[in-house]
């Protein structure tokens with residue numbers, strides 16, 4: 001998206017305001033804006049507050065939109081082992097439009113393996129490739145933190161389908177197993193699709209640990 005495309009988003013809606021800022025930054029493909037908006041919007045309808053961890057963040061747009069949609073989250077950490085050089089440009093443009101985000105979004109150029117998750121975090125990840133999605137779920141569930149992932153690039157050599165491919169398409173089987181495993185860990189899960197005209201890798205899996213009676 002480029003500064004010239006700002007005029008494509010003339011509306012007063014929050015989405016249009018974000019889209020114009022993304023155009024001004026001139027750093028992202030259009031698809032990334034739409035899919036990130038869809039993920040953030042759906043996650044925030046369910047989960048409020050908490051420190052946001054945007055893992056495999058790329059440019060970190062998800063971290064920003066999560067705070068724009070819910071100011072009760074004090075901060076967001078955007079983690080990627082290869083943060084693009086122009087992520088800072090995107091961040092500065094969004095912070096110019098939402099000055100309250102100043103000093104509240106921290107980029108960390110580290111691998112996900114090194115991330116420390118806290119129990120009150122919201123762990124979000126859009127399109128963490130292959131088994132990286134499983135690592136992110138494992139990191140979140142080890143702390144019983146809330147988690148939302150939009151898996152992509154399924155690796156059928158490494159991710160189990162558990163025989164379900166007789167009934168369903170293989171990548172759907174992989175995501176079904178992920179959902180069932182999350183449920184088995186005591187999470188209340190929500191499975192949604194974002195519109196497939198935005199992205200074909202559109203299965204959003206969200207989960208929140210359900211405390212048992214008497215559990216603190």
Ligand SMILES: C[S@@+](CC[C@H](N)C(=O)[O-])C[C@H]1O[C@@H](n2cnc3c(N)ncnc32)[C@H](O)[C@@H]1O
Pocket residue numbers: 032055056057058059079080081082083110111112113125126127128129132
């Ligand atoms: C497909 S991109 C998704 C980027 C962004 N979330 C989005 O929705 O556009 C996957 C990202 O994962 C990052 N990545 C891959 N392995 C990683 C690891 N072990 N630790 C941290 N980041 C990793 C890559 O650098 C890349 O930016």
